[in-house]
Amino acid sequence: MLSVTPRNRIENIIFNDCVDATLKLFHSDSHGPINIGSEVQVSINEMIDIIEEIANYKIERIYNTNMPVGVRGLSSNNDKIKRELSWEPTFTLRSGLEITYKWIEDMLKSKKNDYVIFTKS
Numbered sequence: 322m323l324s325v326t327p328r329n330r331i332e333n334i335i336f337n338d339c340v341d342a343t344l345k346l347f348h349s350d351s352h353g354p355i356n357i358g359s360e361v362q363v364s365i366n367e368m369i370d371i372i373e374e375i376a377n378y379k380i381e382r383i384y385n386t387n388m389p390v391g392v393r394g395l396s397s398n399n400d401k402i403k404r405e406l407s408w409e410p411t412f413t414l415r416s417g418l419e420i421t422y423k424w425i426e427d428m429l430k431s432k433k434n435d436y437v438i439f440t441k442s
Contacts, residue, residue, distance in 0.1 A: 358397025
């Protein structure tokens with residue numbers, strides 16, 4: 322288990338980019354392991370900042386600093402997928418979060434939450 326603190330940096334990839342890269346890989350002659358990622362690291366605080374801007378809503382941030390720090394940062398190296406498949410992610414973290422936020426908001430507003438995807442506590 323990875324304990325994330327405000328100092329940890331993580332890499333995120335938008336689902337659409339992941340599917341696109343996976344399909345390109347599936348239909349290629351490439352063999353062996355290959356990284357699929359954005360190669361961009363962001364801190365949890367930076368991600369929360371972006372989400373707060375998109376939602377136009379600020380949250381109180383509370384961190385449990387008594388937990389182990391874990392890995393300070395993870396990032397993929399996309400050299401092989403760029404070279405072999407000419408693939409690069411097309412979505413930025415912000416654009417992906419905007420799409421995801423709008424989808425969640427639309428699901429909640431339209432009450433298309435048949436599968437109890439989202440709950441309120």
